[in-house]
Amino acid sequence: MMFNDIINDIWKNYRGRLLCxxxxxxxxxxxxxxxxxxxLFLMLCIxxxxxxxxxxxxxxxxxxxxxxxxPPGYHR
Incomplete structure (x- = not known):
């Protein structure tokens, strides 16, 4: 029970820092x-x-x- 409260508190207050x-x-x-x-190429493709x-x-x-x-007419 206490562990869940700690995890929820961390997620609530530090979500951006944790995910980044x-x-x-x-x-x-x-x-x-x-x-x-x-x-770099992989991230460009993603x-x-x-x-x-x-x-x-x-x-x-x-x-x-x-x-x-x-440009116009490119795919014709």
Whole structure:
């Protein structure tokens, strides 16, 4: 019972620091495991995937977005 109270108190007061520290640990481990540029490429791919997933979640049309991004007549 007391352990749960301590964990809840830590989560309530230090959530941002805890999550960002764990994220930093993860990023550091990936850089050590893959190397800097491979880790950078992996994070770029994750970011693009997250962006596309967000567009799909919001039911946005990806072809319309690509039409705005690419020059006119690019995909014909």
């Amino acid at each position: 520290s764990l994220f930093g640990l993860f990023i550091g481990a990936v850089v050590l495991w893959l190397g800097f540029f491979q880790a 970011g693009v995937g997250f962006f596309i997933g967000t567009k799909l979640d919001h039911k946005e049309d990806l072809l319309e977005w690509l039409d705005r991004l690419l």
